Amino acid sequence: MAGTAQTPRARYREQTRAEIKEIALRQLAEGGTPAVALTRIAKEVGLSGPALYRYFDSRDALLTDLIRDAYADLAAAVSAAADALPPKTSPRARARALAGACREWAVAQPHRYLLIEGTPVPGYTAPPDTLDSARAVLGPFLQAFEGAEPSAAVRPVVRQMTAWAETDAAVSRWARASGSSAGVALAGAVLAWSHMHGAIGLEVSGQFAGMGHDGGTLLRAQIDALADAFGLD
Template sequence: MTAGPRARYREQVRDEVRAHAWEQIVEAGASALSLKAIAKKMGMTAPALYRYFASRDELLTELVLTAYQDLAEVVEAVPVDAAPETTLRLLAEALRDWASTNPQRYLLVYGTPVPGYSAPPDATDLARRIFTPLVTAYTDLLGSPEAAFGRSVTFWSRLHGVLSLELAGHFAGMGVDTGALYDAEIRSVTGKA
């Protein structure tokens, strides 16, 4: 059934709010997210905007879930190769491509936590979807689910370390080739050094 004009308008306003929220996050970080500032930019009063999002945390939750969902879809689209090392490399490359294309989304879910905000349980489910292909590839590689989990955590932590530092600008002026560094980490954690 097609949504009526009121429902379509409501969704258009919510889309515009989300777009302005991403702009705020790019400009000042997730901690600076402000419904009042968004309302002003849209020519609305803050109370009027609260009819579309009850709170900053509700809006933040939608943004967090959207970011996780996007990454989950990217990771799940990675082809599984007969060689687990190849699958791991493809997963790592997909993560870096997504993060480089969507730095604000990456930093929202993997950067500094927003003070006073707790992500909903749905975020954990999405994070599990993102992590599962790693564990599967390492299980295929090692044959042991316990060892696979530990290696997956190492893989994830090291790659996110490089990505987080890169996207936050901490390698600026150091002459570090972040692509080469990331590639070296992939080789190290997949045993292809």
């Protein structure tokens, strides 16, 4: 059955919301979250302040939409990288490729990466559904660590991740939906996330400037060290 066609009013509303978000992203790129100002956005769109609140009732609501969009785009980039891998790709090469896709996305648009990997503004609390978005990014990493043989160094993390999955039904469902059992794969994915967040976050915020190394080389070394800890081929 064909979908119901949008009314002109609905199309206008959707277009206006998209324009508001586009301007907000430009402000974000220019000056971070402090630069995102609803009054300036309203003026550029051609709306009064009160009229703009019909589209986003607060700056936090606008930031939340930008966060959802960023997570969706990053998840799509990681998923595309996973789909592009040959069937017989080794787990180590898979982990490298997925981490590389995360870094490539972040370096191309650091303002969006920093928006989702930190606290946009003091006191901001992301809605619960953004947790599912974050898990969508990490889902392909679960498969990379499925069947790994963790070393003694990471077994404490494996034990804690196993207990987490046993007591949190949502986490257990997430792991199963990704085709992985909990525990080892979950520990690998979470540790990969922490390694990536550290290396990529430092790079895109300019902390590596003048240090003479390439961020991709550093991230690959970290992923290889993690692969060694999990006995990945």
